Amino acid sequence: MKRKIFNPTRNEKKRMVVRAVAEFLQPYRSLYGYRHEFVTNAYRNLLPETEYADPSLMHELQLLRLKKILRIAETIPWWRDRLEGAGIQRESLTALSVLERLPPVSKQSFTNTSRAELLAPAFKDRERLVLFRTSGTTGAPFEWGGDRNTSFVESASYFHRILVWHGISPKRDGRRPFIASFTGPTTAQPSVACNWSPVETNADQAFQNLLDQITTGRYRVLYIYPTNLLLFAKKLAESRQKLPFQLVVAGGQRLDDDSREYAEKVLGCPVVATYGSTEVGQIAIECPKLRHHYHVHAERLFLEITDEQGRRLPDGEEGLITLTSLENRALPLLRYHIGDRGRIVPEKCPCGRTLPLLAFSGKQMDFIRFPSGKIAPFRQINRFLLPLFFDEIEFYQIMQPTLGQLVIRVKLRHGDKQSFESRFSNELYKHIGTELSIIFEYPALWGAGSEGKMRMFVPLL
Ligand SMILES: [Zn+2]
DSSP states (O other), X not given: OOOOSSOHHHHHHHHHHHHHHHHHSSOOSSTTSHHHHHHHHHHHHHHHHHTTSOHHHHHHHHHHHHHHHHHHHTTSHHHHHHHHHTTOOSTTOOSGGGGGGSOOBOGGGGTXXXXXXXXXXXXXXSTTEEEEEEOSTTXXXXXXXXXXXXXXXXXXXXXXXXHHHXXXXXXXXXXXXXXXXXXXXXXXXOOSSOOOOTTSTTHHHHHHHHHXXXXXXXXXXXXXXXXXXXXXXXXXXXXTOOOOOSEEEEOSSOOOHHHHHHHHHHHOSOXXXXXXXXXXXXXXXXXXXXXXXXXXXXXXXXXEEEOTTOOXXXXXXXXXXXXXXXXXXXXXXXXXXXXXXXXXXXXXXXXXXXXXXXXXXXXXXXXXXXXXSOEEEHHHHXXXXXXXXXXXXXXXXXXXXXXXXXEEEEEESSSOHHHHXXXXXXHHHHHHTTSSEEEEEOOSSOOOOTTSOOOSEEOOO
């Protein structure tokens, strides 16, 4: 059904919805009680309205919410100084573009600042703060936080959005424990439903228990990290069993086409990619009609494409993804360089949604670096390596601990280490030249990040 976007009466209705969303997205107390369901339902009814709204209405919504966030940021000296330095006054904020004056921040901006200095006063003496910790495997653990009372509602709502977009009823399936999460080995945090890794002790038995659990619980949606998806699909193909999944949501890392196609074949359902991060939460969901294009959750985030200095680039031009949270009242985050590159697609999306459409140009970090200054995208190299060694390797991870070196960590399924090493190095050298030395490791224990995801490539920092 094609929706009329520019009908004035319809726009009036949408304007009301926009106001309602702006008001609803407030911190609520006791959201784990009855009000949690109320707010979640409200989101469920409102979000389908905002995602088809005229972009000018979305800007209005974003501006309303930004002002609220700035009111909080002004109470935090660290941010107040930056805002004053940029000459940004909340009262006179008439357009989102004014924010462009504020210099961007990155993870490094906070290295010498304690969390207490960044925390909104209202969260200082309350138990309302929930901490988000991001991966230690990249070598740079990072901690951020949000409002305990709203973070659950926010994530639940955006998970609902994915279900709705793929024709799955959140009413029927969203309220059951629909998240089956398969995390990497030796995860620090317990996952919602189950853990499985091919390198754990009794991996086969543990896998069978997991399949039984999924079948008995009739899980319909699988949330999984892309690296684990490939492992899981391979194992499932071997077992020749069928699972009841209707949708696989892969987030956390970039999903490569080969892994996705393979998993779709084995699992018999679509695999959809999401884009998010620990510090800002859900950012965007892949459009159901346009692969590799992501609709931004513009209700909760203001996304700009900028250069290093924070100057905004025109739509269609590739640059740094810069995010402003319109939601985080505990630890405001304004104009944050998340470390990814992309561009806003100016064309209208065939699905009819008016949420900004984002296309990626590769994670900034996911490059192999060479002493000569050259860089090579890991994923492109992996595309060649993966099919060649697919049957031989149970799991592998490539790390670049120093500029002159790559460490290949492997768990071989079978075969001779020496022969594998020489063939693997040969193939790798074909693509990256011989500038880097290659070292093989066969760890007995595999470390995962604190959020339980295992990275296939750990770049040089
Ligand atoms: Zn779309």
